[in-house]
Amino acid sequence: GAGVSQSPRYKVAKRGQDVALRCDPISGHVSLFWYQQALGQGPEFLTYFQNEAQLDKSGLPSDRFFAERPEGSVSTLKIQRTQQEDSAVYLCASSREPRFGMNTEAFFGQGTRLTVV
Amino acid sequence: LAKTTQPISMDSYEGQEVNITCSHNNIATNDYITWYQQFPSQGPRFIIQGYKTKVTNEVASLFIPADRKSSTLSLPRVSLSDTAVYYCLVGTGFQKLVFGTGTRLLVSP
Structure with a gap:
């Protein structure tokens, strides 16, 4: 497709349930990012992949959060034993370059809104 | 990434020009200044993007003074x-x- 695609767009999970969020980046993009955005806040970095390698996972809030990109394209963010504080919009982005500089931009998906009840 | 400071919110009316200023006193020689826009329920x-002086595209203009310690995003004749x-x-x-938390712009009729 032309842009970054995320699914599902909306997810309601019962507390304690596991969820999996999918991201289809733009084809050929080297870098893939996951962000978490709480209501009224800016996106908070979670993790970064360069191709299939997860180079930075410093933003993952707990060991309940796990991300993978096994073939360097599609990525999945998994949250185990969801808690109410996990309720947020989860944004995926991709970029064609490994680093940001002149004329390098990130393309974001529309996000998955997760509500934990 | 250099630390930046920008207003939390701004209000405007349709047809007005809006200028949003960002302060970045610790900008390094090689740093670029980039602006992202996020609509409700969408990703940024x-x-x-610019390095110095003025950049203009179909969406906005970016003004960067000689000392590069600030920059101003200008939106001409805003709409809702x-x-x-x-x-x-x-x-x-x-x-x-x-x-960061960005600048929340609200355009009213």
Whole structure:
């Protein structure tokens, strides 16, 4: 497709349930990012992949959060034993370059809104 | 990424010009200034980038003074659809984007 695609767009999970969020980046993009955005806040970095390698996972809030990109394209963010504080919009982005500089931009998906009840 | 400061919110009316200023006193020699725009229920999108002086595209203009310690995003004749959050980012060669809280622009009729 032309842009970054995320699914599902909306997810309601019962507390304690596991969820999996999918991201289809733009084809050929080297870098893939996951962000978490709480209501009224800016996106908070979670993790970064360069191709299939997860180079930075410093933003993952707990060991309940796990991300993978096994073939360097599609990525999945998994949250185990969801808690109410996990309720947020989860944004995926991709970029064609490994680093940001002149004329390098990130393309974001529309996000998955997760509500934990 | 250099630390940036921008207003939390701004209000405007349709047809007015809106200027959002971002302060970045610690900008490094090689740093670029990049602005992203985020509409409600969407991910951020790149709108403009510059290094010095003035850059203009179909969406906005970016004014950067000689000392580069600040920059101003200018939106000419805003419409209701320009209601969004605008983020200023400063840096180069970084691996990830780090967003602040941005400037929430509300355009009213």
